[in-house]
Every structure is written in structure tokens, then in C-alpha cells.
Amino acid sequence: MQHFSLDAAHMFAGGMVLVSFMMLYQDRILGLINVFAAHAVVLTLSVSWQAYIQDAPHLYITAAIAFGLKAIGIPWALHRMVVRLGIHREIETVGGIGPTMLMGIVLVALSMVVMLPAAAEADPIAREDLALALSVILLGLLMMVTRQNAVSQIIGFMSLENGLILAATGAKGMPLVVEISVAFSVLVAFIVIGVFLFRIRERFDTVDTQALDDFREGRE
């Protein structure tokens, strides 16, 4: 049983890394949103599994938040927003899928090299979970750097945050996990509402953050 619970935990965490890679090469926003929903579903499974093997019922709340908000609520809201902004047909230049994927592989290797020896004394579940979580975080950062579009950057940030939840739930007995996941949900909700409410599209005619930068340079 011990072996199985370990393997299953690693499978879910590894699944998240895999889905993170899938996000890297999506060049249509709607496709990206769907893959992100899948990312959140895998996170839900992973957190529920951790709740089960750690016998920590409060983690089910975190899992429920992950599923309700990130797998259903936010993708739905983003879907509507993207269609309304009329950018759902646009193809993003991701800056070459090949180099981005290679960069992603380098980042995953880096997080293994850094985390596995550093966490050598921690128990095996936490050790590999941390390494995989760091991979998810770095891949999320990579996505935020390579994308120009505000919606894609939000998705990159949310996948980064999924990695953090993965790390927090993998750390056995960590207090405040539920509170932190709630705090993060508030943050994400703010970001999404921010784009909605302040109508970045309407104000700037585009949600391309490159345009925002140009605007600033012109001013100063």
C-alpha cells in the first residue's frame, strides 16, 4: 500500500508537469484555456489523493476549490471573456515551439538537480513532489515570459499557482494550506475581474501587453 500510494502521488504530480508542457505549445487561446482546465483537474486529483493518504480531511476543501474555481469557474469566465473581446480566433506567436519546449526540458532538469539533493532528508513523497512542483512553477514562469497576451499570462500565472498548491499539499501536515489556497483564489479572482472590470481591451484596444509597454514609452 505504501508503495502504491507513493506511486500514485508521483503519477499525479508528473501528470501536472506533462499538462504544463502541453500548455507551452498551444497557440490558440481557447485551446490554452481547455488545457488549463485539464491542469486544474489533475491538481484536484492530486490534492484529493494527498488528503486521502495523509488522512487530512481539510485538504478536500483545497481540492474542492481547485475543481470548482480553476477547472470550471475561471475557464468558463475566460472563455466568455475571450469570445467577447473577439480574440478567440487569433493565433499567438509563441516564439518557436521547439526552443520553448527545449527550454522547458532544461527547467525540469534544473528543478530535479536542485530539489532532489536539497530535500534528501525529507520523506520520499514530499521530496519528489517538491521537485515536480518546482518544475510546474518554472514552466508557468516560462509561459508568462514567452506569452505577450494578457489572458495567456494570467493562465501562466494560474498554472504557476497550481504548482504552489501541489507543493503545499505535498508538505505533510503543513498548516494554513487551506487559508493560503483561499488567499490565492482571491488573488486570481482579482486578476480575472481586473481584466474584466477595467476593460483592458476597451481601454487599450488590445489585451496585448506589448501595446501597454509601447504606450508607456510614448508617454515618458
Added chain:
Amino acid sequence: MTAFLHMLPFAPINALLAVPATAALILLLVSSYRLGAWINMLASGTTFLFALTLLIERPAPGAGYLFVDDLNIVFVVLGTFVGLTTSVFSASYIGHELEIGRLKPHYLRFYHGMYQILSLAMNLGLTANNIGLMWVAVELATLTTVMMVGLYRTQAALEAAWKYFILGSVGIALALFGTILIYMAARPVIGEGHDAMVWTALVANADKFSPELLNVAFVFLMLGYGTKVGLAPLHAWLPDAHAEGPTPISAVLSGLLLNVALYALLRFKMLLAANPLAVAPGPLMVTLGLVSLIFAGFMLYLRRDIKRLFAYSSIEHMGIISFAFGMGGPLANFAGLLHMTMHSLTKSAIFFAVGQIAQVKGTQKLSDIRGLTESHPRLGWGLVIGVAAIVGLPPMGVFMSEYLIVSSTFAREPLLAIPLVFGLLIAFGALTWRLIGIAFGPPSASVGDAGRQPSMVPLFIHLLLVLTAGIFLPAPLVAWFENVARMLG
């Protein structure tokens, strides 16, 4: 006084959170701007008084989520004081913005409520005895300031808020990963659960933690909280947020929020210092500090906007402070603490002046602001004294702290003193050159009514404190700072 404190039905430390929280709730219901401004000042004043009572008597350590020690009380008293003076400045500044129609009343609906929530978040971050709680507080502070930076709802303000939001979020995300790693390091030693995130327990047991995990954790914490401190190359949000937000918020950002993030870094530095096998956190802080100092020094020459100019000066000074704490040792730590206090007071005073200058001149462009000492003597000379203080001219307090930092560096690492002095001189040149253009010569055109008296009280109180500190530091204060400096290791 102590007897009076015992008669209170609640502990003063809880009041630091309860007063802003109550005020925020009331302010969310109050729609009148004038009434809101008065409640805001009253609440900030009450919070400051409760912070002062902590100097007389501290709550017993151990129980609860909050704690007070020699280190964080300096930050709390300084923070609540700047919060109070800024609320006074804000009342007159925002009132004028309403008069000239740059702000509409409904934009300000939640302004004062947000101000109090920010105050709550900062007090919580500074007094939390739990690394998770501290992280939540820093996040809350980020969210409220994002809302306030976007207050004008112009394109530039929204863009600045968005940039601050994204970069700040990535910063606090990295800080959270570092926090989780600290918990992982503490768990085998302290045991599962709440205790493994409590500061006092962490510091007491830090020598038994896995040094490798601590090292990795510190890198993430340094990058994460370093973003919020505004250290180069993670500073990109800072000039925009300062320039596009309302000026009271620029004063709060520079005077308070940067300090809260710095406080978090210092705590984690103490944790690493307590573990002999972990990597020394000093060199990393020294490097980032020097990079920020020199980078910001050069960038000062290129600024065309008066608020951006002083925002870069904040990056420069945060660099100096990180450098001092990175050097470590009693003298450098003492100088770092003093410099942090002086910078908070001086920089918020400068922003008090700059906000009103932008109002009387109707622009933030440096090229359109000239001859202030002639057209607006009080504002002009206030700015001259403030800038003279911030560039480190004697007899102001900044001179003393910078002198201490430079001399202690010369004594221990002469090679590091060269880039430090170089950076200080570049920044000195840039700010003096800009100041001469702003303050002297034939005055440029002004807008608005000439009869309006600028509110100078908060500005001169700050400058007076800075001047006093430069001439004479009371012995108990020195003893206190020395004690904290020893604590920091």
C-alpha cells in the same frame, strides 16, 4: 501609564489590527469624502498611539499568532507614524484633486477603506509570529495597493497597476514556495503542524534544520520578497506604481511597504544566520544591493517625470539598506536600521512636497517645473531640504547612516566600498542636478489659485525628525538599535 494599559479590555497588540479593521468597515459604509478623511486620520492616529504603548509594555511571548520583539517594534512604530502623517497629507491632497476635478467622488468610494486595510495588512505582516500568516499579510498589502495605484483610471494608471499586479504576484508566488521549503526543513525537527511555521520556534531550532533546504528556500525568498523590496533587476513595477498612483500612495509605498518586505527578508536572514552549515545570505544581499544602487543611480539621469525620479531614488536607497544588512555585523546593521528609518521619513516627506508641486504646476514633467523657490517658497524650500537630506548632505540623518555604512565597509571590505561610494556619488550628482533645475532660476507657469496654502505640517515634522536624528540621537535609542543590530547577527 502601565496601570492604564492593564485596565484596557484588550491587548494593545490586538488593537494594532482591530482599529484599522473596524475603521475599514466603517469607512466602507461612509460615502462622504470629508467625513471619511477625518475617520481615516483618527484611526491612523489611534493605531499609532497603540503602537507607542508597545514601547512601554510588550505582550508576553509565546501565546497567539502575534508577537513583538526589539526588531519588529521599530518597524511598527515607524510604519504607524508614517501612516498617520500620510493620512493627514492625503486629506488635503485628495481634497484638492477633487476640487480641480482630476478625481471624481465615486472613484474615491473605497479609498479610505483601502487605506485602513493596507494599514491592517502591514501591521499584521510586521507582528505575525507565523511565516504563513506573514505571507498572507504581504499578499493583502499588495492587493490593496494595486487597487489604489489604479485609482485615477487613466490608461497609464491602469497599465501601472496591471504591471505591479503581475510582477508582485509572481514575487509573492516565489516567496510562498520559499515559505513551503522552510516548513519542509523545520518539520523533521519541530514536528508536523502549526509549530513548524512559528518564528520563535524556527529561530530557536534553526541550527538543526537541513542546510541544503534552507539554502534553496532563501534563494526563492530573496527573489520573492526582493521583488516587493524593489531590488534591481526585479524593480520594474516600482517606478510605474509610484508615478501613476495618487501621491499619498507613493509616500506609503516608499515609506512603508518596501520596509515590510525588507523586514520579511531580514527575518529569514536571521534564520539562515542561526544555521552554521547554511550558505551565508550576506553576499547575495550585498550583490543585489550594489546592483540596485548603481543601476538606479544611472537611471536617475534619464528621468523626465518628477515622481519617477524619486521612485528610482527609493530603489537606490533600498539597495543601500540591503547592502548594509548584507554586510552584517553590529555596526553595518545599526547603520542599515538607521538608514531605513531615515529613508522612510525623508522619502515620504519628499513625496508630500512633490504631490503638491505637481498640483500647483499642473504637471509631473521635470522640464516644466522650474524656479519653485521663487514662485512657491515654502514648497520649494521644503523640497530643497528634503532632497539635501536624501542625497546625504550633513547635518541630516541620512548623512550619518550613509557615513556609518561607508566607513564600516572601508574597515572590513575596502574593495566593496569602491562601488558603494561610486554609486552614492552618481546618485548625488543626478539628484542635485535635477534639484537645481526644479528649485532655482526663473519660475515656470503655475496653474490654479495662488492663494491656496500648501499643507506643510507633515512634511516639516518628518524633516525635523530627520534633522534631529542627524544632530543628536538619544542614548536609549542608540542602545536599542545596537541591541537589534546584535540580534540581526
